[in-house]
Amino acid sequence: MTKLLEWLSGATVACGLWVAMLTSNLPLFKQSHEIILFLPVICLFLFGLYAATVILYRVFTFNTCKSAAIELQQQIKEAKKDLQSKGVTLSRATSS
Numbered sequence: 001m002t003k004l005l006e007w008l009s010g011a012t013v014a015c016g017l018w019v020a021m022l023t024s025n026l027p028l029f030k031q032s033h034e035i036i037l038f039l040p041v042i043c044l045f046l047f048g049l050y051a052a053t054v055i056l057y058r059v060f061t062f063n064t065c066k067s068a069a070i071e072l073q074q075q076i077k078e079a080k081k082d083l084q085s086k087g088v089t090l091s092r093a094t095s096s
Contacts, residue, residue, distance in 0.1 A: 015042075 001009075021029050021036050027035060080090055 018036070018039055021039075022033075024030075035042075079081060
């Protein structure tokens with residue numbers, strides 16, 4: 001099952017449950033009709049809060065690999081030397 005089908009299945013079940021609660025005649029659902037009415041908006045807000053939290057957590061705990069950075073800088077130097085040996089002139093771009 002693809003991710004799209006998983007999300008669509010979950011959304012269909014959630015929408016079905018929401019409509020069932022909204023149109024139900026049970027006293028439990030009649031007492032909290034206003035909350036049930038705004039339940040999709042509340043869920044959307046909570047999902048956005050969760051997504052922002054996960055993104056911030058992963059940004060703050062992102063690992064920096066010092067050996068890979070040193071290797072990349074060395075490869076850049078080698079590429080510059082190779083290009084200069086082939087007659088390409090490299091200049092530094094300055095920002096104004």
